Amino acid sequence: xxxxxxxxxxxxxxxxxxxxxxxxxxxxxxxxxxxxxxxxxxxxxxxxxxxxxxxxxxxxxxxxxxxxxxxxxxxxxxxxxxxxxxxxxxxxxxxxxxxxxxxxxxxxxxxxxxxxxxxxxxxxxxxxxxxxxxxxxxxxxxxxxxxxxxxxxxxxxxxxxxxxxxxxxxxxxxxxxxxxxxxxxxxxxxxxxxxxxxxxxxxxxxxxxxxxxxxxxxxxxxxxxxxxxxxxxxxxxxxxxxxxxxxxxxxxxxxxxxxxxxxxxxxxxxxxxxxxxxxxxxxxxxxxxxxxxxxxxxxxxxxxxxxxxxxxxxxxxxxxxxxxxxxxxxxxxxxxxxxxxxxxxxxxxxxxxxxxxxxxxxxxx
Numbered sequence: 439x440x441x442x443x444x445x446x447x448x449x450x451x452x453x454x455x456x457x458x459x460x461x462x463x464x465x466x467x468x469x470x471x472x473x474x475x476x477x478x479x480x481x482x483x484x485x486x487x488x489x490x491x492x493x494x495x496x497x498x499x500x501x502x503x504x505x506x507x508x509x510x511x512x513x514x515x516x517x518x519x520x521x522x523x524x525x526x527x528x529x530x531x532x533x534x535x536x537x538x539x540x541x542x543x544x545x546x547x548x549x550x551x552x553x554x555x556x557x558x559x560x561x562x563x564x565x566x567x568x569x570x571x572x573x574x575x576x577x578x579x580x581x582x583x584x585x586x587x588x589x590x591x592x593x594x595x596x597x598x599x600x601x602x603x604x605x606x607x608x609x610x611x612x613x614x615x616x617x618x619x620x621x622x623x624x625x626x627x628x629x630x631x632x633x634x635x636x637x638x639x640x641x642x643x644x645x646x647x648x649x650x651x652x653x654x655x656x657x658x659x660x661x662x663x664x665x666x667x668x669x670x671x672x673x674x675x676x677x678x679x680x681x682x683x684x685x686x687x688x689x690x691x692x693x694x695x696x697x698x699x700x701x702x703x704x705x706x707x708x709x710x711x712x713x714x715x716x717x718x719x720x721x722x723x724x725x726x727x728x729x730x731x732x733x734x735x736x737x738x739x740x741x742x743x744x745x746x747x748x749x750x751x752x753x754x755x756x757x758x759x760x761x762x763x764x765x766x767x768x769x770x771x772x773x774x775x776x777x778x779x780x781x782x783x784x785x786x787x788x789x790x791x792x793x794x795x796x797x798x799x800x801x802x803x
Contacts, residue, residue, distance in 0.1 A: 480506050484556055484574065484776070490752035490759065491576060493606035493629055493646055494554070499797060500781040503556045505774040509545030514538050514570040524571040534568045540770040549748060552602055553579045554776040554802050557750065561764040563718050569770055576776060577750035577760050578604065583697035587749050589690035589762075591666050594751070606646050610665040610756040612636055613643045618658040628652060633756070636665075644756055665756075677765045680710040687755070687762050695766060696747040701740050704731045712741070719768040720744050745769050776802045 486499040495501070505511070518524075518532035525531065549555060555577060562572035581587040585596050592609055594601035610633065613620075617639050625632070628649035633642040642665050645653070654662050666688045667673065673686035685691065696715055702708050709724070709731065716733070717724045720743070725732040733741065747766035752758025761767065782797035 480504070480510070482774070483780075484576065486576065489631075489757055490754050491554070491578070492608055492754045492757075494578070494604050494753045495576065495776075495779075495802070496782065496784075496794070496797070498783045498785055498794070499779050500783075501776050501779045501802060503774040504777045506543075507546055507775040507777070508549055508772055509542040511570070511770070511773065512538065512541045512543070514540065515568045518571070524567070530571075532568070532571050534571075537568060540569070542769075549579055549582060549772065549775075551579055551582060551585075551596065552604075555579050555748070555750060556773045556776055557767050558771040558773065559764075560719070560767055560771055572771070574773065575750075575760075577752050577758070579748055580751050580761075581695050581749035583695050583746040583748070584700070585749070586692050586694045587690075588692040589688060590669070592664065592688045592755060603647075604753045606648075607753040607755065608644050608646050608757070609754075610642050610644050611650065612640060612661075612663050612665040613653065614640045614660040614662075616658050616660060620656065620658065624656070642756075644754065676762055678710045678714075682707060682710060690762060695749060696743045696745070698743055698746050701742040703740055704738055714765055715743070715747060715768070716741055719770070748772070778802060 481502050481504055484501050484503050486495050486497055486501070489497050514537055515532050515534055516536045516538065517534075522531040557575055557577075558569055558572035559575050560572075563569075580594055580601060581596055586598070588595040588598075593603075608629070620630075624630075628645060630643050630645040630649060630653070633644050635641050639660075650662050653659055667686040669689035670684050671686055671689075672681060672684040676685050676687060676690065693711060696712060702712060709726070713724055716722050723732075723734050725735075730737050730739075732738065746769045748769070749761045750767050751760045751762065779797050779800045779802060782794040783792050784794055785792075
């Protein structure tokens with residue numbers, strides 16, 4: 439038997455060696471592909487831009503968001519420049535000519551109450567921005583599909599039971615002094631922010647509940663009381679922006695979270711609460727006529743929801759634009775779960791004290 443026939447014939451041609459430029463190009467392409475997969479399916483970085491989650495998350499915190507926890511959302515806008523913001527220098531970095539339907543891969547868990555969640559801002563739908571290009575926000579989940587949420591004097595209740603409050607959550611207090619200013623260092627130490635004057639020697643101050651007892655011991659402080667909008671006073675900026683519901687940021691609801699498969703009767707009141715979800719997020723045409731309510735041109739007495747919806751609020755209750763202003767967050771807007779702070783800086787400090795070392799590699803809860 440001729441064993442040479444079974445052996446691989448060696449080529450006499452020398453192997454072409456890659457140039458340095460080609461090696462660099464291959465490495466860059468590999469890095470871009472790997473980063474795109476990791477960023478799209480597993481994790482992405484997010485910087486805290488505002489104080490809506492203080493003192494749980496601080497402005498200047500940098501965190502990792504797990505996209506696989508709830509299941510990675512597949513891209514909706516296909517044509518966009520990778521690793522850029524949706525708008526740079528006033529110009530869109532995406533082209534929305536091709537839009538794919540919402541689809542999410544299976545996740546390890548579902549959204550739980552009190553999870554710190556990163557999502558796209560639903561209100562940006564009013565400006566025609568594609569779902570995955572809308573402003574990115576971070577808030578705490580207060581209610582999940584099917585829950586009934588009520589806010590009474592700034593305390594959240596879910597299904598009639600008082601909700602857990604984050605240990606470092608902040609809200610507003612009316613602080614009355616004898617006319618003497620509070621020491622600036624004390625304001626910093628107690629994490630206090632003077633928001634606005636309320637009258638002679640009185641100001642609205644935002645701070646965590648733990649600071650109240652200490653502030654009351656100051657000799658120049660006469661009283662510290664919660665600064666709350668009273669029940670029954672309509673705030674037109676608050677959802678659902680309807681005079682039939684005299685709600686405000688401190689006294690709100692009750693309101694039930696839409697749940698996939700839940701059917702509601704359609705009338706003026708339910709339309710005020712759920713029309714945005716039916717029309718904007720579930721893409722139906724809703725009309726009210728003398729003959730009744732029409733959905734996609736057909737008379738309808740009921741509507742069955744196609745998606746789950748969540749209620750997100752900032753821990754800094756009086757300095758947070760959240761669901762109280764624009765309503766529910768549809769499941770299609772969810773990006774992922776905030777899991778860890780990997781870095782943190784304080785822009786008000788000098789270069790030697792800029793890094794908040796106690797917040798580096800800190801888990802989020």
